[in-house]
Amino acid sequence: MSNKDPRPTTPVSRRDRAQQKKLKRHKKQTVLALALGGIAVITGFAIGISTYLLKDIPALRLSDFVDLSAASLVYASDGSVLGRFASEGDRRPLTSLQDAGLPLEDAVIAAEDKDFYHHIGIDPLAIVRSAWDDLHHQSIRSGGSTITQQTVKLAMFPNQERTVRRKVQEMVLALELEHRQSKQQILLEYVNALYFGRVHGVPLYGVESAALHIFGRHAKDLSPAQAAFLAAIPNNPTYFSLEQYPEHVLDRQHYILGKMHTLGYLHDGDFLHAMAEPVLQEVRHDRILYAPYESNSPYILAQVSHLAPRLIAQSEGISQSQAQTELESRGYRIYTSIDPSLQQRMEQTIATTRDFPPDLTVVSMGRQRKNKRHVQEQLGMVIIQNTSGRIVALAGGRNFAKSQVDHTLMRRQAGSALKPLVVYGPALEHGIITPGSVVDDIPETYYDPNSPSKQWFPMNWDNQFHGLMTARDALMHSYNLPAISLLNQMGPQIGAHYAWELGLAGIEKSDANSLGLAIGGTRGGVSPEELAAAYSTLARGGLYTEPSLIDRIDDSLGKQVYRHEVRTHRVFHTEVAALLTTMLKQVIESPYGTAHTIARSLHHVDVAGKTGTTDNNKDAWFVGYTPSYTMSAWVGYDFPHALLTTAHYTEPLRPQKLFVRVLGPVINQRREHFVLPATIHPYVICTKSGLLASPLCKAAHDTEIDYFAAGTEPTDICHSHQIVFTTVVNGVRVLATEYTPLYEIKTEILFNRPAITLDQKLQKYAPRDISESIPKELDPRGGFPLSDFQPSSTTVTPLSPSP
CATH class of the missing domain: 3.40.710.10 (DD-peptidase/beta-lactamase superfamily)
Structure with missing residues (x-):
């Protein structure tokens, strides 16, 4: 008798294995579905975050970066400069990085961005460090920005807003800027826009302006020690104030010189020489002249300052307030219609006081005493x-x-x-x-x-x-x-x-x-x-x-921003x-x-x-x-x-x-003359009737040459003027009659004036030509009037307008 189990076990084992495989397959599908779902959620979240962060990102315009601190110039019609616009301070932008000098270029890179010539516009490691610092302090702090990012910030975000969205947009635009401009051009724009604080009360923008005011020399002529000294200030112009905290500037200068040495910009001997240079003794103490608002025609500049921002805003699709800011620092070229010779003559005339009275003294009462002020008679003149x-x-x-x-x-x-x-x-x-x-x-x-x-x-x-x-x-x-x-x-x-x-x-x-x-x-x-x-x-x-006052506006790259179009309509x-x-x-x-x-x-x-x-x-x-x-x-x-x-x-x-x-x-x-249309012709008319003048009108000195469009000219001859015999009785002129003594009779040329009615109060305002009109009353001594013409039967010839 056998001890083996007679039940068939093999088919059951196969079924179990099939079920196990099915379960494993379901698990894989579930895991895959969850993974795909997670990826979709993460992707959607990332897209949403990116959409939010990049919402309303401004378009990158190269004109915003060229000569960030350049003044906008205003030109007359002949191309001569009438004046310039610039915000407060001295701005002297360089046109080439070579004009900044190699020492200053090295100092700026060592101080702000040692990897400038090697990164793609952003520094990922620096961004990670900055992000960790922001999380640790629970606020957006400065740091992690490359020179390219700082240039973008100066050009595109002048309000210096510190938010995550702004930082992300700044990085995206920095990548684009690196793609569209060379490193040298970006660095040039950056050093032109740097702010160095106030020196002798003058706000300084750009390395050239700072070099001239602080050391009295051009940027390209600075020594390494002087270049590092200047590069120390823009990091924090308040803390590194040359006038208030020169020791702070000197400490940072030493730090920058050390970095220049480490980076290989300065050899050992040059480094030691720069560290020993008495740079504070080389700072000039006298101030140099500058003109942030230069013009001999300030009223023209004032009008342009109101007109140009509106035109720029409409053309560039920006706000008028932003356009006003850009007018001071974006190097626009504004071409006006001003004729310099006429403008000069007008300004010379105004400067001559012979046509104006002395200033008016105006007295006003204050709380305790009289206040006097002298007021000029003003004027406003325009030539079109x-x-x-x-x-x-x-x-x-x-x-x-x-x-x-x-x-x-x-x-x-x-x-x-x-x-x-x-x-x-x-x-x-x-x-x-x-x-x-x-x-x-x-x-x-x-x-x-x-x-x-x-x-x-x-x-x-x-x-x-x-x-x-x-x-x-x-x-x-x-x-x-x-x-x-x-x-x-x-x-x-x-x-x-x-x-x-x-x-x-x-x-x-x-x-x-x-x-x-x-x-x-x-x-x-x-x-x-x-x-x-x-x-x-x-x-x-x-x-x-x-x-119109402005003919054309070009940006700093020469691109036309606005051109005036003549607008007319018939009145x-x-x-x-x-x-x-x-x-x-x-x-x-x-x-x-x-x-x-x-x-x-x-x-x-x-x-x-x-x-x-x-x-x-x-x-x-x-x-x-x-x-x-x-x-x-x-x-x-x-x-x-x-x-x-x-x-x-x-x-x-x-x-x-x-x-x-x-x-x-x-x-x-x-010596120009107005030309009349061919349809207008002159006629000699009577000024009392408006009709064609007769010899009697001329004898009464009541004629003039006037002009009429075809179809509106008078065709009838004036019969208003007549030869009449008059006399004066009791001070009143009347018509002479057959009973008027001959020695009293006067022969006059008068005209028939339409009757007017004036009440008693207005009698004193009777018109002056009453004395030239034919009297209505007869000599009270009786008789028929001596003047009894029938005008309709009188034949006269109109006068010719020809001289």
């Missing part, structure tokens, strides 16, 4: 080139050191200087008048909701009313009532609309409901620059051009602009024009323009233009005060004198 709208000269004041207010941009009341722009120009454009249309300068009362009496009774500057005259003469004399009457007829909203179209943005919406707009009485004001651009529109045939038709120009020429050429003093100085040239004064002579204006240039000049005080008037200083004449002195030589040299 008509063809392009480019500003070719400007003066924002008389002395930038005393007043930094740029009066070319300050808005003031313009007075009568607004009349051509908001009254006569629009009235011509809408066909309401021609230059020869007759207006009536008579007293009139208007509704004024702001007056206690609800009435406004405007007066002329001479406190008289003059009666019938042409629109040309009304503008030439700058009478108020014709302008107000025309604006009332047209609507002040139309006048305000043209003001806005002409760039007078200071005119407010409330001014569009005020008849005071006609004589410049507005809530908002205008600036000399705005007014120059508005009048330049007339010289350009009615085409408004936005004024007046060409014929209207030409007609208004003939009217404004009369302001200067006529002996009765308000700017005739200019004609006495400038002969046989074409100048058109307009004067303007405000209540109590607080502001005085003149805006004049030729075919090429328009100049706007304002004088006044920075606070409400009447301009001084003496026998020598006459307030309305000062802007005119400035125009003659500044632009006069150019005008006399060019």
Whole structure:
């Protein structure tokens, strides 16, 4: 009998092994799945962290690194330098690393980054040490940065923010910078941007500036001891302050010299010599001159400092505040439209005090005593080139050191200087008048909701009313009532609309409901620059051009950042602009024009323009233009005060004198003349009727040559003037009759004046031309009048405008 177990065991063992293999396979799959999941989580976490850390990383622009401390230069139109922008301090950037000198290069590398020429932009071991230090102190501390990283920080992160995100972004950009620039270029940018603190009160930027101020020599001429001395300061300019803690600087200098020796930059003998050099005795103690803001035309630089950051920000896609910072240290080249010869003449004129009154003494009461201060009369002047709208000269004041207010941009009341722009120009454009249309300068009362009496009774500057005259003469004399009457007829909203179209943005919406707009009485004001651009529109045939000062901006690499594009739009038709120009020429050429003093100085040239004064002579204006240039000049005080008037200083004449002195030589040299369109023709008209003048009109001295666009010229002959027989009875002129004694009869040429009605209060304001009109009353002694013409049967021939 056998002792073996009869059960079949083999099949069972195979099944167990299969199950075991299956279990092992499942375990491997589980482990693999967990591993892949872990990797995915870690990868996702890493991607998320990277996305967070690199979010909003700035784009690396090489222009940010070239001449990190270079001033931005401002040029005139001929390429000459007008001035420069730089932040506070002396900056003298080097253009080549060779100009820094080998000792200084070695000292900087030994002090800041001994592996600079061997790493890829970052030092991994240093980063690990820095990270461990940060974890240990639970804060972001300095350290671990290569020269490349520090250069990135200076260029891309000027706020010196200390965060993990900023450090990571700094490292990424450092790697990119190393890929795009050579080591030598990076080091040059770094040494140009280093800050060395204040020496003799002057903030120093860059090794060249530091070498000159501290040792009185160029960086390339420094000894190893001096180079190490300078390299010691930027690590902490406060702690290593040359003036406060020279012993701190000397200790670090010895440390740097030791590293230079260890790295093989200094042999034993050179090292010992450098350590023994009495470097503190070599420091200069006198200060050298520097100019962080250099310009003989500070008002131009002031305007550019406001305009350029906005243009740079728009072009570069950065904030305006960042653009303002970059303007001081990124080496921009800003090309302006300034004509240096005109600018120089303007500045020389301002420096001459003969055209200005003595300073005004202003007394104010303090708590215990009177305070006196001397105040200069100020000015604002702008010259615009008509063809392009480019500003070719400007003066924002008389002395930038005393007043930094740029009066070319300050808005003031313009007075009568607004009349051509908001009254006569629009009235011509809408066909309401021609230059020869007759207006009536008579007293009139208007509704004024702001007056206690609800009435406004405007007066002329001479406190008289003059009666019938042409629109040309009304503008030439700058009478108020014709302008107000025309604006009332047209609507002040139309006048305000043209003001806005002409760039007078200071005119407010409330001014569009005020008849005071006609004589410049507005809530908002205008600036000399705005007014120059508005009048330049007339010289350009009615085409408004936005004024510009900056033609082009290039970055430090020569890449164009901005180029000005001329912006224009039509405001007046060409014929209207030409007609208004003939009217404004009369302001200067006529002996009765308000700017005739200019004609006495400038002969046989074409100048058109307009004067303007405000209540109590607080502001005085003149805006004049030729075919090429328009100049706007304002004088006044920075606070409400009447301009001084003496026998020598006459307030309305000062802007005119400035125009003659500044632009006069150019005008006399060019001798340009306005050209009328072929559709405009001259006619001799009667100034009392606006019709074609007759010999009687000429005999009464009531004619003038006027210009009309085709289709608007008068076709009828004036019959207003007549030969009449008059006499005087009880002091009153009346028509002579058959009973008038012969010895009392006078033969006169008078005109039929339209009747006007004046109440008793206004009788004293009767217009002056009443004395030239045909009397309505007969000699009270009776009889038929001796003058009994029928004008319709009178035949006359119109006068020819030809001389």
